[in-house]
Amino acid sequence: MIEQYFSLKDKVAIITGGASGIGQEIAKFYSEKQAKVIILDRQPPKLNNFDSFYEVDVTNEKDVEHAIEQIIERDKKIDILVNSAGIVRLENAESLSLMDWQQTLDINLTAVYRLCQVVGKHFIRQRSGKIINLASQAGVIALDKHLAYCVSKAGVISLTKVLAIEWGPFNIQVNAISPTVVMTELGKQAWSGEIAEQMKQKIPMRRFAEPEEIAAAAVFLATSGADMITGENLVIDGGYTVQ
Numbered sequence: 001m002i003e004q005y006f007s008l009k010d011k012v013a014i015i016t017g018g019a020s021g022i023g024q025e026i027a028k029f030y031s032e033k034q035a036k037v038i039i040l041d042r043q044p045p046k047l048n049n050f051d052s053f054y055e056v057d058v059t060n061e062k063d064v065e066h067a068i069e070q071i072i073e074r075d076k077k078i079d080i081l082v083n084s085a086g087i088v089r090l091e092n093a094e095s096l097s098l099m100d101w102q103q104t105l106d107i108n109l110t111a112v113y114r115l116c117q118v119v120g121k122h123f124i125r126q127r128s129g130k131i132i133n134l135a136s137q138a139g140v141i142a143l144d145k146h147l148a149y150c151v152s153k154a155g156v157i158s159l160t161k162v163l164a165i166e167w168g169p170f171n172i173q174v175n176a177i178s179p180t181v182v183m184t185e186l187g188k189q190a191w192s193g194e195i196a197e198q199m200k201q202k203i204p205m206r207r208f209a210e211p212e213e214i215a216a217a218a219v220f221l222a223t224s225g226a227d228m229i230t231g232e233n234l235v236i237d238g239g240y241t242v243q
Contacts, residue, residue, distance in 0.1 A: 005225035008033035012075045013222065014068075016058050016115060017085030019045040021184040022134060025211035026082055026218045033219060036075065040067055041085070058085045058111035068118050077126060080222045081119045083112045083156075084134045088190070090145045101148045108152035109159070116163055116174070123172045132221050133160050134214075135176040137237045153178070157233045164231030173230040175221050180237035181208040205238030 013030050017023035018039035027037050028049040039045055040056040054067040071078060086108045089100035112133055123129030138146050139153030160176040167174060180203060181191050191199060191208065200206050217234055220226055235241055 006220070006223045008035035008080075008219065008222060011035040011079040011222070012038065012071070012077055013080035013082065014038045014040060014071065014078060014115075014119065015050075015082040015084055016040045016056075016111070017134075018050065018082075019043050019053075021084070021186060022179070022182055022211055022214050023082070023084030024049075025184075025215040026084060029212075029215040029219050030080075030222070035080070035222075038071055038075075040064075058115065059106045061114060064111075064114055065118055068122070072122060078119055078122055078129065080130045080132070081115060082132045082134070082218060082222075083115055085111060086134065086152075088146070088149045090149075090190075091147075092145055093147045096147055104148035104152050105155075108149070109155040112156055113159055116159070120163065120167060120172065124167065124170045127171050129170075129172045130222050130226075131160075131163065131172070131174040132218050133174070133176045135160070135178040135233060137178050137180050137235060137241055139176075139178055140233070140235065140241050160233065161231045168230055173221075173227065175226075175229060175231070176233040177214060177217055177221070178233050178235045178237070179209050179214050180240055182214055183208050183210055202243075203238040203240045204243070207238065209236055209238070 013035045015023050015027050018027040019041035031037050031049040037050040039050045039053045056063045056067050089104050133156050135156040136153040138150045139157045157176050160174050163174040181187055
């Protein structure tokens with residue numbers, strides 16, 4: 001009885017950026033929960049934890065539309081969309097280039113909007129669906145040298161809330177997850193040495209998050225146990241932002 005609320009068996013899940021990092025870990029967890037995992041990424045996944053892979057540039061509208069059309073034609077449905085693709089460009093605000101600003105917004109925000117819109121139309125027709133957008137604690141607070149990143153992730157959180165209001169009547173749940181620093185390969189490269197130790201001292205839990213902890217939250221939000229949760233931004237930061 002309880003298990004039925006936490007099952008992903010036979011659910012069709014699309015994960016952008018699923019070839020690496022947090023997206024890869026979510027794909028792994030979803031696969032273990034018996035979901036049919038479809039990865040959209042610019043590079044092939046390193047792990048064999050998915051059912052199919054589409055080489056897609058999430059900033060390319062035609063790429064996105066074509067992939068979604070193919071998935072619906074083949075699988076007849078989509079149940080879950082996870083927007084995990086993202087980049088970060090670190091620079092002082094006065095030195096941040098327009099190119100880095102635009103690329104960050106294109107990938108982190110505009111692509112999320114476009115994926116939500118294309119898949120959302122299908123969800124509206126089938127009267128069900130779950131969207132999980134990977135935001136960041138940087139969308140809630142300000143971080144030094146993270147101007148474009150902070151703005152993009154704040155946009156994702158706002159987008160999530162608006163979609164939750166508009167699409168709730170269609171039985172569509174839209175939520176965001178906002179992690180602190182996560183110990184993916186990129187996270188380890190960006191946060192090491194003294195800078196990492198100083199940051200950890202600001203976190204009540206005194207550590208960074210592991211990819212598995214973010215994936216576990218993404219599993220819950222994708223299950224029927226979370227059917228009444230929508231428009232939320234689940235902050236996973238060890239207490240950093242409550243101070």
